[in-house]
Each structure stands twice: as C-alpha cells, then as structure tokens.
Amino acid sequence: MYLGIETSSAVSSVALMDTTKLVGELTVQAGLTHSEQLVPHIELLMQQSGVAKSDIEGIAVSIGPGSFTGLRIGLGTAKALAYAWQVPLLGVMTMDVLAHNFWQWEGLIAVMIDAQKKNVYEGLYRWEDNQMRCVQEPTVKVRTDALTTLGELKEPVTVVGDGIIKVAATVSDFGTNLTVGPTTMRIPRASSLLLAALPRFLRQEPDEALTVAPYYIRRSEAEVVWDAKHPELAAQMKGQEPTVVVTEAAPALSDEVPHA
Incomplete structure (x- = not known):
C-alpha cells in the first residue's frame, strides 16, 4: 500500500x-x-x-x-x-502528476503552473508506447507567448494546470486546436x-x-x-x-x- x-x-x-x-x-x-x-x-x-x-x-x-x-x-x-x-x-x-490525469490521452498535453506576473511553468507531455512521456522539460514562459506557440501547432493540445485559470475562457482564441482539460482533470x-x-x-x-x-x-x-x-x-x-x-x-x- x-x-x-x-x-x-x-x-x-x-x-x-x-x-x-x-x-x-x-x-x-x-x-x-x-x-x-x-x-x-x-x-x-x-x-x-x-x-x-x-x-x-x-x-x-x-x-x-x-x-x-x-x-x-x-x-x-x-x-x-x-x-x-x-x-x-x-x-x-x-x-508529471497533472499529465497522469490524462492516461491514454490523444494529442499533446500542455501543463501550465502559475509562476506569477503573467508567467507560467510549462511542460509538454504525450502518451506514447503505453506510457506518459515528457517531450518538453519544465521551463518558465510568458503565458500568452506559450499559448500562442501552442496554437500554431497542427495537432490537438489539451491545456491544464492553475496557470490557465485566469484565461481559461479565452484559451481557444489562441488557436482552434487548443482546449482546456475537464474541470476534474485540470488539478493535481x-x-x-x-x-x-x-x-x-x-x-x-x-x-x-x-x-x-x-x-x-x-x-x-x-x-x-x-x-x-x-x-x-x-x-x-x-x-x-x-x-x-x-x-x-x-x-x-x-x-x-x-x-x-
């Protein structure tokens, strides 16, 4: 146990x-x-x-x-x-904790944790070969810059974490490929x-x-x-x-x- x-x-x-x-x-x-x-x-x-x-x-x-x-x-x-x-x-x-909310999830998982002053800690994950893989190590970014970059990708991206709480309603404005994770899955x-x-x-x-x-x-x-x-x-x-x-x-x- x-x-x-x-x-x-x-x-x-x-x-x-x-x-x-x-x-x-x-x-x-x-x-x-x-x-x-x-x-x-x-x-x-x-x-x-x-x-x-x-x-x-x-x-x-x-x-x-x-x-x-x-x-x-x-x-x-x-x-x-x-x-x-x-x-x-x-x-x-x-x-890693937040990413594992999305077991066997399709598409990119963007984890954003609030870093204050409109910044976020961002890490990117993908479910591959029956396991969760980190494809971008955590780094500090301006939240709008991070969302803009993700919105330019040619694949679905699910955004989670408390770093997007303040902009959750407008995340899709940065790209039609962006969605916010379900309420129960966006918290650690x-x-x-x-x-x-x-x-x-x-x-x-x-x-x-x-x-x-x-x-x-x-x-x-x-x-x-x-x-x-x-x-x-x-x-x-x-x-x-x-x-x-x-x-x-x-x-x-x-x-x-x-x-x-």
Whole structure:
C-alpha cells in the first residue's frame, strides 16, 4: 500500500493505492491552508479505508514546481512520516502528476503552473508506447507567448494546470486546436501522483529521503527581495543552496495517524 501527498497548489489531495487499485482519495479545494488540513486528511483517509500505518510500503510526494509554502508543508510531512514509519520516500514532479490525469490521452498535453506576473511553468507531455512521456522539460514562459506557440501547432493540445485559470475562457482564441482539460482533470490529484510513482516503487528506485527537495525552477519572490536589500551578502552567498529548499524534518506525526 502506498500513500500519495499532493500540496503543490491550492488543492489538498491525499490517496492510498496498492499495485492493482485505488483504495481511497481525498481531494479538497476549500480555501484552507495545507498546515490546517493535510494531517487530518491523511488520518481520515486511512481510517475510512481501514489502512494502518504498518500497511504503508512507501510514500510519494509532489515536489513542484508550485506553491512554495504548499511544497514545504507537503514535503516536510512526507519526510516525517517516511522517517517515523521507516518506509521509502519518492518525489514526483507536479507536472508529471497533472499529465497522469490524462492516461491514454490523444494529442499533446500542455501543463501550465502559475509562476506569477503573467508567467507560467510549462511542460509538454504525450502518451506514447503505453506510457506518459515528457517531450518538453519544465521551463518558465510568458503565458500568452506559450499559448500562442501552442496554437500554431497542427495537432490537438489539451491545456491544464492553475496557470490557465485566469484565461481559461479565452484559451481557444489562441488557436482552434487548443482546449482546456475537464474541470476534474485540470488539478493535481494524489491518485495521479501515485500512478506516476508506482513504476519506480516497483523497481525499488525510491529517492534518498534526506535529499528530496522542492523543485522550484526559479527563486522565490522573498529571496529576490532579500537579495535586493542585501546585495553584498547576496554576492557572498551566490552559488549556495537556496534557503527555501527544505532541509529540516517536520515534527513527528506518527502519533497523529492511526496505529495498527
């Protein structure tokens, strides 16, 4: 049994899956913070599914790009549980998660995650040879430029992710080949996270828990502002690990999750 944790956006999603079926999933967009709802959701899902902590063989967690705060909370929780339960931890790109909503989908899948200031993180995927393949690695683009380029392609393109929420109604204006994914499929879900992670779990290729870190692509706004206010210190720290990358473990949560 595997636990999936997805907190890269405003969506909080947790799921339980074994090698043959989805056992349970709880996905909520209620406006609450992940710090308020993540652990209670894990506890509720395990109770309702009749799953004990001793049943968990591995944990998969979304690592971004996405919300800086959400990723820290999700990854901190996943690390704490993996340590407490002594199970493997696996980090999965948020774009891979969104793409796996579209199992056996025809056409190009364009994943766009909000990068603020009219920019998006864009990754392109295609279902080929019975698996989801990434055909363009995540990169930062101006949203209108990305949509214009996609609209010039000679094939159907399905656009998903919170990066197109503000322009969803006008996406087809950039090209008649562009459509927005269905409402339930345009958000990252923990079940799709586990679909992406399962092959690696079965190959016994988990990440080293201490080395799993959020994948931000670019630095946070807070760091940019800090550097502008402290140019000399910023120059000295150039090349060092970003301060926003999680290195500390979250408080142990094992006692808050049902025991066998």
